Amino acid sequence: MSDLLAARAQMAMSLGFHIIFAVLGIGMPLLMVLSERQWVKTRDPVWLDLTKRWSKGTAILFAVGAVSGTVLSFELGLLWPAFMEYAGAIIGMPFSLEGFAFFTEAIFLGIYLYGWQRLSARAHWWAGVAVAVSGTISGIFVVFANAWMNSPTGFRVVDGKAVDIDPIAAMLNPAAFTQSLHMTLAAFASTGIAVAGIHAWMLRRDTSSPFHRAALKVALMIAVPASLLQVISGDLSGKFIARWQPVKLAAIEGHFETTRGAPLLLGGVPDEAAGVTRHAIAVPKMLSVLAFGDPDSEVRGLNDFPREEWPPLAVVRFAFQIMVGLGGLMALASLWVIVCWVRKREVALQRPLLTFLALLTPAGFIAVEAGWVVTEVGRQPWIIQGFMRTADAVTPMPGLVIPFTIFTVLYCFLGVIVAWLLWAQIVRVRPA
Amino acid sequence: MDAPVLALVVAGLIMLAVNAYVVLGGADFGAGVWDLLARGPRAAAQREAIAEGIGPIWEANHVWLIFVVVLLFSCFPPVFAHLSVVLHIPLTVMLIGIVLRGSAFTFRAYDSTDSVVQRQWGRIFAVSSTITPVLLGMCVGALVSGALAVPAEASFVARFITPWWSAFTLTIGGLGLAVFAFLAAVYLTVEVQDAGLAEDFRAMALSAALAVGLFAALGLWFGRDTLTATTRALLTNPAAIALQCVTGVAAVTAIGALLTRRYRLARTAAVVQVSGIVWGWGLAQFPALVPGVHTIASAAAPTVTLRLVLIGVAGGMVVLVPSLWYLFRIFKAEPARAFERVDTAEHRLPE
Numbered sequence: 001m002s003d004l005l006a007a008r009a010q011m012a013m014s015l016g017f018h019i020i021f022a023v024l025g026i027g028m029p030l031l032m033v034l035s036e037r038q039w040v041k042t043r044d045p046v047w048l049d050l051t052k053r054w055s056k057g058t059a060i061l062f063a064v065g066a067v068s069g070t071v072l073s074f075e076l077g078l079l080w081p082a083f084m085e086y087a088g089a090i091i092g093m094p095f096s097l098e099g100f101a102f103f104t105e106a107i108f109l110g111i112y113l114y115g116w117q118r119l120s121a122r123a124h125w126w127a128g129v130a131v132a133v134s135g136t137i138s139g140i141f142v143v144f145a146n147a148w149m150n151s152p153t154g155f156r157v158v159d160g161k162a163v164d165i166d167p168i169a170a171m172l173n174p175a176a177f178t179q180s181l182h183m184t185l186a187a188f189a190s191t192g193i194a195v196a197g198i199h200a201w202m203l204r205r206d207t208s209s210p211f212h213r214a215a216l217k218v219a220l221m222i223a224v225p226a227s228l229l230q231v232i233s234g235d236l237s238g239k240f241i242a243r244w245q246p247v248k249l250a251a252i253e254g255h256f257e258t259t260r261g262a263p264l265l266l267g268g269v270p271d272e273a274a275g276v277t278r279h280a281i282a283v284p285k286m287l288s289v290l291a292f293g294d295p296d297s298e299v300r301g302l303n304d305f306p307r308e309e310w311p312p313l314a315v316v317r318f319a320f321q322i323m324v325g326l327g328g329l330m331a332l333a334s335l336w337v338i339v340c341w342v343r344k345r346e347v348a349l350q351r352p353l354l355t356f357l358a359l360l361t362p363a364g365f366i367a368v369e370a371g372w373v374v375t376e377v378g379r380q381p382w383i384i385q386g387f388m389r390t391a392d393a394v395t396p397m398p399g400l401v402i403p404f405t406i407f408t409v410l411y412c413f414l415g416v417i418v419a420w421l422l423w424a425q426i427v428r429v430r431p432a
Numbered sequence: 433m434d435a436p437v438l439a440l441v442v443a444g445l446i447m448l449a450v451n452a453y454v455v456l457g458g459a460d461f462g463a464g465v466w467d468l469l470a471r472g473p474r475a476a477a478q479r480e481a482i483a484e485g486i487g488p489i490w491e492a493n494h495v496w497l498i499f500v501v502v503l504l505f506s507c508f509p510p511v512f513a514h515l516s517v518v519l520h521i522p523l524t525v526m527l528i529g530i531v532l533r534g535s536a537f538t539f540r541a542y543d544s545t546d547s548v549v550q551r552q553w554g555r556i557f558a559v560s561s562t563i564t565p566v567l568l569g570m571c572v573g574a575l576v577s578g579a580l581a582v583p584a585e586a587s588f589v590a591r592f593i594t595p596w597w598s599a600f601t602l603t604i605g606g607l608g609l610a611v612f613a614f615l616a617a618v619y620l621t622v623e624v625q626d627a628g629l630a631e632d633f634r635a636m637a638l639s640a641a642l643a644v645g646l647f648a649a650l651g652l653w654f655g656r657d658t659l660t661a662t663t664r665a666l667l668t669n670p671a672a673i674a675l676q677c678v679t680g681v682a683a684v685t686a687i688g689a690l691l692t693r694r695y696r697l698a699r700t701a702a703v704v705q706v707s708g709i710v711w712g713w714g715l716a717q718f719p720a721l722v723p724g725v726h727t728i729a730s731a732a733a734p735t736v737t738l739r740l741v742l743i744g745v746a747g748g749m750v751v752l753v754p755s756l757w758y759l760f761r762i763f764k765a766e767p768a769r770a771f772e773r774v775d776t777a778e779h780r781l782p783e
Contacts, residue, residue: 056542063538066491067531073501074527077516084505085513089733092506096741099495099502100748106491107755111762114488118762130755165733167740396584397520397592410528414535425542 004391006400007079010407012376014072016369017411021065023368026139026184027191027222028058029109029132034218036125046210050218053426058131059113060421064414066106071407079400083383083393086162087148090155093167094144101138105131139187140180147175150375151244152384178233178240179375185230186371190364192223193330197361198427200354213348220337220347227334230327235290242291242299245385248378250302251311252320253287254280262287262299267321270313275303277317311380319373326360326367333360438739439732442507443721445745446500451710453496455615455703458608460490462616464533464561465609466636467554474632479554481624481633482616483541488763490537492756494530506741508731511721515571518580522567522596529564532556562609569608573601576717577655581724600654607647611706614640618686618702621695623764630695637690637698641683672715679708 001009032054039047073095077084108130115124148154154170155162196219199212206212241249249255254270254277255262264287268280285295292299302310333356340347347353383390463482470478505512516523533556540553574580574596582591617637621630682705689698719728732738 060538060542062491064535066494067534070494070498070530070534071527073498074516074523077501077505077512078520078523081513081516084516085509088505088509088512089507089737092502092509092733092737093740093744095502096506096744097748099499100744100752102498103492103495103748103752104755106495107752107759110488110491111759115762163734165736167737395517395520397517398588403524406524406528410531414531417535417539421539421542 001401001404003398003400004394006404007394008390010400010404011075011079013404013408013411014068014075015372015376017415018065018068018072019368019372020365021061021068022139022142023187023190023365024061025058025065025105026132026135026187027195028054028061029128029135030188030222031191031195031218032058033125033128033132034221035214036128038214038218040121040125046214049211050215053429055113055128057422057426058109060418062106062109064418066102068411068414069102078397078403079395080383080393081395083388086388086393087384090152090162090165090167090170091145091148093171094141094148098138098141098145101134101141104134105138108134136184136187140184143180143183144171144173144176146375147179148173149382149384150179150241150379151175152387157387174244175240178237182230182233182237182371185226185233186364186368188222188226189230189327189330190368192219192221192226193333193357193364194361195219196223197357197359197363200357201361203348204351204354204358207348216348223330224334224337227327227330231331234324234327238290239292245379246300247302247305247309248311248316248374249291250300250305251313251316251378252374253299254313254317255287255299256301256303258298258301258304260288260298261285261296262291262301264290270317272310272313309381311378316374316378319370319377323367323370323374326363326370330360330363330367333357435732435735435738436729438735438742439507439728442503442732442738442742443728445742446503446507447711447714449496449499449503451707453493453500454611454710455706456489456493457496458565458612458706459615459619460486460493461533461561461565461609462612462614462640463620464537464558465565465613466616466620466633468558468562469636472632474629477626477629478632481620481629485620485623486537489759490534492759494534497530503741503745507733507738508721508726508728509733510731511726514580514722514725515575518582518591518595519571519574521592522571522574526564526567526571529560529567533560533564536560565608565612566605569605570596570601572608572713573598573604573651575722576604576713577601578717578723580722598654600651603647603651603654607644607651610640610643610647611709614644615702615706618690618695618698621690622699630693634690634693634695637702638687641687641690644683672712675708675712675715679705679712682708 032051035047035054036051038044039051108127111119112124112127112131115127119127148170151174152170153173154166154168156164196216199215199219202212203209203216238249241252251270254265254268256275256277261284263282263284265277265280265282268277270277287299288297289295291297302313333353336353336356337347340350340353379385381389381391383393463486467479467482470476470482501512504515536553536557540550540557577598577600579595579598579601582595584591614637617633617640620633621637624630624633682701686698686701686705689695689701717723720726721728721731
């Protein structure tokens with residue numbers, strides 16, 4: 001394994017690990033405060049039980065999310081020092097603001113978890129709200145920084161150096177809105193669907209449990225709107241990359257020749273050498289519609305770009321299809337739930353829907369991972385689109401396969417422990 | 433503000449964040465050391481007091497480190513890049529320590545009530561709490577001694593190992609550990625209610641104070657060649673002498689207050705003393721950020737970035753300061769208030 005590949009693997013693994021905790025760290029506090037609100041309003045102990053379990057889960061997930069986030073902040077330099085030297089002054093702004101948001105989240109989580117007996121019910125609930133809000137804001141700022149790597153703005157390059165830096169323009173780069181919207185909705189959709197899925201599974205065995213009914217209800221309250229809005233957000237993201245990252249779009253769609261009225265290819269395998277996508281079903285003009293909202297618009301193909309600027313085609317296309325496929329299933333489940341709501345049928349009694357939701361439990365997380373593969377691998381060979389290549393950013397430190405192996409083993413260990421703790425201490429414990 | 437002043441202000445802010453990390457986060461590490469060393473009939477009670485003292489505030493205390501990192505790469509990007517390259521190995525080991533420590537602490541709190549499992553998590557928490565400060569100290573030692581000025585064409589060992597592996601850096605690593613342990617023990621004397629426990633932590637604090645003195649003396653001995661002439665000149669200028677006097681007086685006061693069991697005074701004096709050590713380090717290498725490579729002026733980001741980051745920090749402080757004050761007021765100032773107990777026995781989950 002070359003050092004560059006090891007560095008990329010370590011970064012991918014660290015991000016892939018952290019993103020799960022980040023997503024849950026945004027979604028879980030919202031579930032927690034919605035449930036506590038019900039407890040304060042109804043004084044039904046089921047809601048207190050639920051709130052306590054979810055806050056316990058949040059505590060465990062937050063701790064691992066915080067340390068893996070700390071690791072990432074160092075890895076930016078440990079693995080990509082040249083990138084940070086180039087970009088630090090340009091994108092430091094969202095990172096600094098993220099620091100404050102994260103700090104606020106950590107403070108109020110401490111207050112929330114340990115303050116049950118020290119605060120009034122109202123103050124305690126507001127502490128939970130502060131955790132949920134600051135966690136969401138913190139995620140948005142980090143995505144702003146990543147978006148800049150996809151659509152770098154707010155500077156000019158003179159003699160290989162960035163000059164005329166405008167950190168505000170860099171922070172509010174063109175991708176910032178679409179990307180942070182997509183990620184925030186993904187966090188709520190994934191968490192909501194996962195929690196709904198777990199309790200749907202439990203309800204299949206015990207339909208009468210008031211505990212699981214309560215949990216399912218709250219989880220669907222965030223899962224349904226987020227999953228449906230995500231479809232619109234995904235369309236915005238697609239239109240964005242059509243303009244700003246045409247190579248990424250072409251790679252995602254397996255689209256080689258620049259054409260007007262380009263078809264949308266479903267399935268199939270991109271053949272890089274031959275320059276065609278084989279065995280795909282073509283939907284006429286659909287790609288032009290999706291990319292530019294006009295059936296006759298021109299969509300640029302991969303052949304318009306030098307081959308050394310192509311990302312790995314198969315990986316990007318495959319990941320994209322997983323993301324869209326799972327997102328589609330989540331939206332479908334959400335529509336089904338809405339039909340139940342409209343017909344005033346209780347979701348907890350719809351066995352086929354419960355089974356569908358239970359099967360979708362991991363769907364959001366897999367879609368999030370696949371989505372990050374599309375964003376990050378789809379930008380290769382660039383670390384800063386059009387300005388700096390990933391290969392030029394890597395540290396001169398040799399033997400990077402060693403830290404990669406160590407962190408992989410460490411994170412596997414942590415992942416197993418967290419899964420076990422959530423299961424043994426939260427899911428398995430019988431409702432009071 | 434013009435560029436040089438701005439850069440100076442941001443560098444000062446970074447030092448303040450380092451200072452906060454040392455006196456707050458450092459004490460959490462130190463508490464882990466005492467968890468490891470808990471002895472005698474009250475060992476279990478000591479560990480419990482430690483967990484209670486850290487519990488609500490530890491997540492917040494450790495964000496100061498992220499702050500330092502973020503300010504450094506936004507405002508002095510070449511310094512961040514340089515440190516990340518030459519200190520790759522110790523920083524990586526330190527990160528592993530941070531990961532294990534943070535997760536083990538939480539796992540211990542939420543894992544089964546089985547004492548064997550709890551003990552294992554406690555052991556991981558304690559051991560990683562001990563290793564991490566040593567590495568942090570070694571990195572600081574390497575930085576201040578000027579050893580990080582290595583050319584890119586140097587051999588692997590000369591570039592990636594020698595700078596941070598010497599008698600001097602190891603001594604500073606020991607000093608870091610002793611300082612953190614000292615802070616933790618002093619804080620705990622104030623926080624425990626039980627007089628016997630207070631005595632235990634007092635004894636720990638005094639032994640740690642002794643270790644701080646020993647490592648400081650050793651550091652001066654091993655550093656006699658590495659610390660450059662400029663460093664020595666700086667340490668003899670009036671501001672530095674004043675700072676050393678304050679540190680010295682605070683150290684004597686802390687020990688005196690511990691001996692006479694005036695714990696609140698000891699806590700204040702210990703914070704002043706340790707802050708004095710932190711700023712003494714800053715002064716010793718001023719105005720260099722990486723001695724021999726980068727100074728505050730040479731490494732600073734463009735003025736617009738510095739100015740915006742300062743505005744961002746000022747705005748963030750408006751949220752942060754009241755929040756922190758609230759956190760510490762709730763958990764460190766008053767005993768639990770008798771609010772309606774919502775988690776009565778029948779509602780409580782098994783802890």
